[in-house]
Amino acid sequence: MLSFTRTRTQQRSNRSMSLGGMDYADPKKKNNFCGKIIMVSTLTALCILMLKQSPSFNTPSQFSSHEPGVTHVLVTGGAGYIGSHAALRLLRDSYRVTIVDNLSRGNRGAVNVLQQLFPEPGRLQFIYADLGDPKAVHKIFSENAFDAVMHFAAVAYVGESTLDPLKYYHNITSNTLVVLEAMAAHGVNTLIYSSTCATYGEPEKMPITEETPQLPINPYGKAKKMAEDMILDFHKNSDMAVMILRYFNVIGSDPDGRLGEAPRPELREHGRISGACFDAARGIIPGLKVRGADYKTPDGTCIRDYIDVTDLVDAHVKALEKAKPGHVGIYNVGTGRGRSVKEFVEACKKATGVAIKVDLLPRRPGDYAEVYSDPSKIKNELNWTAKHTNLQQSLQIAWRWQKAHLNGYEAPLVMSA
Ligand SMILES: NC(=O)c1ccc[n+]([C@@H]2O[C@H](COP(=O)([O-])OP(=O)(O)OC[C@H]3O[C@@H](n4cnc5c(N)ncnc54)[C@H](O)[C@@H]3O)[C@@H](O)[C@H]2O)c1
Numbered sequence: 001m002l003s004f005t006r007t008r009t010q011q012r013s014n015r016s017m018s019l020g021g022m023d024y025a026d027p028k029k030k031n032n033f034c035g036k037i038i039m040v041s042t043l044t045a046l047c048i049l050m051l052k053q054s055p056s057f058n059t060p061s062q063f064s065s066h067e068p069g070v071t072h073v074l075v076t077g078g079a080g081y082i083g084s085h086a087a088l089r090l091l092r093d094s095y096r097v098t099i100v101d102n103l104s105r106g107n108r109g110a111v112n113v114l115q116q117l118f119p120e121p122g123r124l125q126f127i128y129a130d131l132g133d134p135k136a137v138h139k140i141f142s143e144n145a146f147d148a149v150m151h152f153a154a155v156a157y158v159g160e161s162t163l164d165p166l167k168y169y170h171n172i173t174s175n176t177l178v179v180l181e182a183m184a185a186h187g188v189n190t191l192i193y194s195s196t197c198a199t200y201g202e203p204e205k206m207p208i209t210e211e212t213p214q215l216p217i218n219p220y221g222k223a224k225k226m227a228e229d230m231i232l233d234f235h236k237n238s239d240m241a242v243m244i245l246r247y248f249n250v251i252g253s254d255p256d257g258r259l260g261e262a263p264r265p266e267l268r269e270h271g272r273i274s275g276a277c278f279d280a281a282r283g284i285i286p287g288l289k290v291r292g293a294d295y296k297t298p299d300g301t302c303i304r305d306y307i308d309v310t311d312l313v314d315a316h317v318k319a320l321e322k323a324k325p326g327h328v329g330i331y332n333v334g335t336g337r338g339r340s341v342k343e344f345v346e347a348c349k350k351a352t353g354v355a356i357k358v359d360l361l362p363r364r365p366g367d368y369a370e371v372y373s374d375p376s377k378i379k380n381e382l383n384w385t386a387k388h389t390n391l392q393q394s395l396q397i398a399w400r401w402q403k404a405h406l407n408g409y410e411a412p413l414v415m416s417a
Contacts, residue, residue: 062122063098066145070122072096073320074146074188076131076179077153079106081261082194082250082309084114086150088259089313091118098144100137101153102130105264109409113258131175134182141186148190148320151179154224157270158198161220172223173230180234190241190323191231192316197248197305197332197371199225206338207374210246210330232328241323248305248334248373249273250312252394253401260401262408273304273341274395277348278402280356287357290341295369303338305372308388311335318382334373335386344391351395 063072073090077083078099083106087097091114099111111126118124129136131153154172155161161168176193183191198221199214216222228244235242251274253260263271268279279285293300315333322329339347349356378384388394 061125063096063125063144066147067096067122070094070096071147071320072098072145074140074144074149075099076149076151077101077106077194079103079108079111079126080152081106081263082247082312083150083152084110084259085254085309086152086313086316087114087124088117088254089317090150091124093317096122097124098127098140098146099124100127100129100131100140103128104130105155105267107262107409110259110262112409117258131178132170134178137178137182138185141182141188146186146188148192148323149179149183149188150192150194150316150320151176152194154194156196156220157267158218158220159270160267161218161223165219168219168223169226172220173226176227177230180231183240184234184238189239189325190320192243192245192319192323193228193231195224195228195244195246196221197246197334197373199228199246200371202368206370207336207372208332209374210332210377228330235328239326241325242328243319243323244328244330245315245319245333246331247312248307248332248371250309251306251391251398252308252310252388253398255310255397257397257401257404260398260405260408262405273344274348274398277345277356277395278352278399281348281352281354281399282402282406287359288345289359289361290345291361292363292367293342293360294363297340297369299340299342301341302367303340303370303372304344305334305336305338306344306391306394307334307386308394311384311386311388314387315378315382315384318384322382329381331378331382332373332375333378333384334375335389336373336375337389338370338372339391347391348395350392352399 066072073095075083075087075090075097078087078097079101083099083101087099090097101111114124115126127140129140131137153175155168183189197208198218199216200208200212201215201217201221203212205212214225216225231242231244234240249272261275263275268275276285276288280288290301292302295302297303312333315331319329319331345356345358375385
C-alpha cells in the first residue's frame with residue numbers, strides 16, 4: 001500500500017509543479033515527451049515503409065492466385081533426385097514452381113541451388129511439409145493456386161520396402177490419397193504421377209509394354225500399383241487430366257553440373273547401381289558385388305533399361321503439355337534397350353577412370369534376368385524418345401557432380417584426382 005501511494009505521488013510531481021494555485025508544466029519535460037512521440041512516429045512510419053516494399057505486403061503472393069499464361073506446378077518431392085531435376089527444367093521453361101518436401105530423403109541444398117538460379121519473385125517457393133499430414137496438405141492447397149501437380153515424393157528402395165513394408169504403403173499409397181483428396185477439394189485438375197516398372201513384377205515376355213500385366217512382387221511395386229489404381233478409380237468420375245509415367249532405372253544428372261544424386265548415406269546398402277559404382281570408384285566401398293553371372297543373357301548378368309534423368313524430366317514436361325481433362329495417359333519411360341550389369345560396370349569404369357574391383361557372387365533371390373521397356377506408346381502419343389542413351393556419357397556427367405560434391409549438397413569439398 002505504502003509504496004503504491006508513494007509511486008503515484010512521485011508520478012504526479014514528475015508531470016507538473018503547482019505554482020500559486022496554477023498547474024505549471026515543466027517545458028524541458030514537455031520537449032522530452034514531444035521528442036519521444038516524434039521518434040516513435042518516425043520509427044513506425046519507417047517500419048510501414050519497409051514492410052510496404054517487401055514483396056509479400058499488400059499484394060497477395062504470386063503463388064496464391066492464378067495468372068493468365070503462367071502454369072503453377074506443385075512438385076512434391078522436389079528436393080529429391082528426380083524432383084529437383086524436374087523443378088529445374090520447369091523453371092527453365094518459365095513454369096511457376098512450388099516444391100513441397102519433408103526433407104526426409106531429399107536435400108535442402110538442391111532447393112538452394114534452384115532458388116539461387118531463379119531468385120525472381122513468383123518463380124519458386126519451397127514449403128517444408130509432410131504429405132502424410134492431411135491438414136498441412138489442405139492448408140498448402142488452400143493458400144496456393146496450383147494448376148498441376150507432379151507427384152514425385154516417395155520412399156523408393158525395393159530392398160527397404162521388403163524390410164519395412166508399412167512405411168511404403170503409408171508413404172506411397174496413403175500419401176497419394178491425401179494429395180488426390182486435396183486436388184479434388186481445391187479443383188486442381190492435372191496430375192502427373194511418378195510410377196515405376198516395379199509395378200510389372202517379373203513379366204515373362206520382353207519388352208514390357210503398358211499392356212503387360214502388373215503383378216508386382218515387392219511392397220514398393222505393390223504400393224505404387226495401389227496408388228495407380230486409386231488415381232484411376234478416382235478419375236472415372238472426374239474430369240481430371242492424369243498422366244502416369246512408369247520409369248525404368250534412372251541414372252545421370254544435370255549436364256550443367258548444378259544438381260546431382262545425393263541419397264542419405266544410411267540408404268547406401270539399399271542403393272542403386274550407379275550410386276554403388278561411384279561409391280566403389282571413390283573407395284567408400286571396396287568394390288562392386290555383382291549378383292548372378294549365370295543368367296540366360298549374352299554375358300550372364302542381368303539386363304536393365306537405364307534412362308537418363310534429363311530425358312525423364314523431358315517426358316514429364318511433354319506429359320504435362322499433352323495432359324487433357326478427362327483423359328488418362330499411361331506410359332513406360334525407358335530407352336527400349338537393355339544393358340547388362342557387366343556393360344554398366346565397364347561404362348562406369350571408363351566414366352570414372354577407376355579400375356573398380358568387381359566380385360561375381362551367386363544370384364540374389366527375386367532378381368529377374370531381363371527388364372526393358374517398349375517405349376513406342378510414349379513416342380507415338382507424346383512425341384518423346386530418349387536422347388541421352390550413351391551410358392558412359394550419362395555416368396561421366398553424374399561422376400563429375402559426385403567428385404565436386406563429396407558430401408552431397410552439404411560441403412563444397414572437391415576430389416583431387
Ligand atoms: N530413382 C529411380 O530410379 C526411380 C525409378 C522409378 C520410379 N521412381 C520414382 O520417382 C520418384 C522420385 O524418386 P527419387 O529417386 O527422386 O527419390 P528421392 O528419395 O531422391 O526423392 C524423393 C523425395 O520425396 C521426399 N519425400 C518422401 N516422403 C515425403 C513425404 N511424406 N512428404 C514430403 N516429401 C517426402 C523426400 O524427402 C525426397 O526429397 C519416386 O516416386 C520414385 O518412386 C524413381
